[in-house]
Amino acid sequence: MLTERVFMRKTKRGNILKIVREHYLRDDIICGSAICKHCPVSMQNDDDIVLVANPSAESSLFKFPIYLVPDTNVILDQIDIFEEDAICNMIILSTVQEEVKHRSSAVYKKFRDIVGRSPRHCYVFVNEHHKDTYVERKPGETANDRNDRAIRTATKWYDEHLQQSQLNIPKAKRIRVVLLTNDAKNREIAQNEGILAISVDEYVKSLTEHPLLQDKLKHKTYEVESSKNALFPPHLSPAEIHEGIKSGALLQGSFMASRENYLEGSVNVEGIEKFVLIQGRESLNRAVDGDVVAIRLLPEDQWSAPSEIILQDEENDPGDVLEEETEILAVKAEVEKTPTGVIVGIIRRKWRQYCGILQINQVSGSTRHIFVPAERKIPKVRIETRQAEHLKMQRIVVAIDNWPRHSRYPNGHFVRALGPLGDKDTENEVLLLEHDVPHSKWSEEVLSCLPKLPWIITNEDYERRKDLRDIFICSVDPPGCTDIDDALHCRELPNGRLEVGVHIADVSHFIRPGTALDKEASLRATTVYLVDKRIDMVPELLSSNLCSLLGGVERFAFSCVWEMDHNANILETRYHKSVIKSKSAMTYEQAQLIIDDPTQNHEIAKSLRHLNRLAKILKKKRIENGALILASPEIRFQVDSETHDPIEVEAKKMRETNSMVEEFMLLANVSVAEHIEREFPECAMLRRHPNPPQTNFEPLIKAGENQGFEIKTDCGKNLALSLDAAIKEDNPYFNTMLRILATRCMMQAVYFISGTVQNEEYFHYGLAAPIYTHFTSPIRRYADIIVHRLLAASIGADSTYAELLDKHRNSELCNNLNYRNRMAQYAGRASVALNTHLFFRGKTQEEEGYVLFVRKNALQILVPKFGLEGTIYLNIPKDNSRHKPGAPVFVFNKDEHTQQCGNIIFHSFDPVVVRLSLDSTNVQREKLVFELVKPYIEGFSVEPMELSVDDNDDQKASDKVSESTPKRPIGNADENKPKKKKNKKTKK
Amino acid sequence: MANQDLLSDQGLRLDGRRAHELRRIRCKLGVFSQPDGSAYLEQGNTKVLAAVYGPHQAPGKKSNHSEVIVNCQYSMAVFSTGERKNRPRGDRKSQEMTIHLQQTLRAAIKTELYPRSQIDVFIEVLQADGGNYCASVNAATLALIDAGICLKEYVCACTASLANGNVPLMDVSHLEEVSGGATLSVASLPSSNKIAFMEMSQRFHLDHLPKVLDHALQGCQQIMSILDKAVREHLALVGSASDWGNIAK
């Protein structure tokens, strides 16, 4: 029990409410220092003593050892400094911690993580509940002033408290407590009160052993911004913004920069169906992608339309001037206009750390350089560093500090270097960081949750599970697949029915709720497939061994078994945990061969043929219901097994067997979804695919119209039918391109908890299924693990636990799963793009392509072979930056969306031939160049290549292959795990 | 999740208590002279008055030959919550609370000693800050003792809840009630380790019940010793005024 509780009252005034809360002050909170002799011994726990007795005295400013007490702003502003191990032995006051938490949850999360690391010796002192350090707000005092005073009081108490334990040490060697604050006024008051206080800049600079730490200092300018030389209008103050939003004069929304035009962006405002367009540098007013901003809507006569121009900020630092931007602002009267606005203030910055490269200042010896982010939506950043020479060939991470009105670019500081440019590992690291993919090594704690080898199935296991070892089960997967999470069987029953089983790896048997392994898996949420690398959701021992349903070995499975008639009608469904022994792990190709070979009549062949026949019926039923078949260009790389460089690219082949496996997975998912929704109406984890709003379809309808096809989008079924009807004899790829466009109109499918959404909204648009979930890939998706646990609980095979049935907790889990899934998808695509670049290094190829969009100054080209999209910039009269005198001129027709040059007209979907090559003139930023070959336009197109060049390339590629040692399929297997589920399609 | 923050990394709750600590309890017996027994009890910022009349003869039609009738009335002062209440009593919540209190008190009173009689217990919550039921039970116990009614033993009540999904909290305040998960209210007869009443504010996984219940019962135990001390002090005071000490000599 506690010894004393002094009772205090803390009042908070809301609107009218007076809230009275108790505030207990304690005398059992210890100071956490190893030298202390005065804190109550009974309360001490060795884990709580984190401040060491002999902190090193590295600062040249202090001749004695010190403990640091940072204030709130120091932590918020200089979080990157605190990431360094050189900063240690800190006392974190609860006042500071609360303020940090309140002001920035991102910084708080990082900070908490730092504080938790044991070598840092950071002690959290709950000064707000300590009887000697609590201060009450004085009448008239602002909350900030009170907190500053609380921090000073606590610092002073600490200093005095520690002195008492050091009476036997000479004064000059005693540990002192130093307040770290950048507020000069606060420092002065502190010094007057006898407290040591110092600014972070001074402190970091005094750490002579860590000179490079200075680069990481965030530059905070305190100078008043003058409107002289200002490039941007000032931002409104928070109070003005608040007023404006309340009165309706301003709107709030999150800003999204355009990827294609750096002078354009849009704001998603709640309550306005369309995105609000923002055009021009002054209107964008220093907003960075993701920021929450306040906008003023322009009067309707000043509305504009998204420009058709593709514009990239490619100049080297031109100084703080703005170039002409009349081009995008030129109002196009005829085009349909969208709401347009200007950004007047920033409500919340969503700045994160960005990966990119350094663009060295031409002036030698200068420490000011430009940082070019990898993400095109992010502006360039000015940074100061003394190690430019070292960093110029590296990928680096930079944080933005501020963006003053007179500066063309924001200011930032260097955080860390990732590795040399062009290095595969560095580039992958960039990719993973940019997409927020957790990819650290498995911690000891996680690994300790794994089963001990050799793993043996006990008699008890056989008793509790259904023994299916004698059944002819097999798995069908892409070549080289090591994480096999599904297997199938089909056999005739004596009663004439067919028994079909889908057997899924029993991952939830190994991943028990609440363990470190479970937490890590739920954080990662999904396995991420890069071209040459797989970032597993669970450790390899599980993903490629114990859980994987390999051929010929006994494995635990969760089986879903149906009895069907020969028309694929389900008559009965059973679920049970089982032990299986897959008879064969086949590739799609092998399975196809067995089905097609009439001489093979063994059990597996029979089973496969039944499955194949049933799958066709199932697919037909599904499509009759209105399920969509969409397309996205998917390609796979042949990767060299040693260098991991891509050797050859090919489009993925679809065989009947792909579709066969897919149909049964869909069926299992639907069956399980129905079952868990029935058993747990409030807390089942399901997946839905919302109906896209009609406005999404506008580009698709327009594109169809231009080609003389009517695309009906009122419901999924009509869309499917009209897509089927849109076939052009002379352009076989036309239909696929329409389907690619349709894919981009779709919403993202999401996980959700049944109790949080109305029943009608469970619908899965793409599959035309009233209810759906993910059950079939627990090795690589966390949602499936939750579904397995729910299903196991409902059939009595496993026990429930509190969190499983907690609707709110699971809703939050869904948010994370959805976020990670999206990021994993983007990362996968980025990886393909990266490898395409690698593939084209030192290579030039001519390929067939199609015009996807016609823009005002460019043609967007799709090359199906590589799934690549690129831009051919055209010569437009009056376009100052790209106009080449004497070159042929293109004329843009706004109504028909065509470009004309002489007698050649470019429409959407027109076939072209383009030459692809990699522009490596800028080593730091390679880019793929598209040049027109066919149709030939004098002075614009490039001459077709001579064949010999091609031959050479082939020769080179085959050389590479022959060099490599016997190829294991692992390298290229990872990336082409089939996108089995239809709902993986996304809106771009 | 809201209740993630109910317990800090340092093991302190929002108001500075540790997970297993009660709020401060202050109480006084015999605050009024009109009723037969009365008591005032503060449990943190929850403040309750209880008054007991009786036992007196039960009205003819209601009377029961073998046992006493316990009649409760629970009401909340209009100023007891942040926003003014419209009806101090008679709403569904109060009615429910009345029934719960009646049940709880009957479990403690030696009902068989008072046939054909009735005991009226009036409870007024002056200020509500979580655990109203518990404070009411505790105050009523004191008032019954003050009225000299025979009890089997003290009946004490305490709440418990869960923080961060697995740490049980004792005696939750209003803030913790609304931002946390389910709250368990338990009234027990601590000396004999019997539970007189138990209620849950929401659904709650069975796995957590034992430890939360255990915390609530520990709370009851602690409250009993506080109440017991208050009763002894009160008696000593009353006794000295009436010169009991000398009579005994």
Ligand SMILES: [Zn+2]
């Ligand atoms: Zn101490």
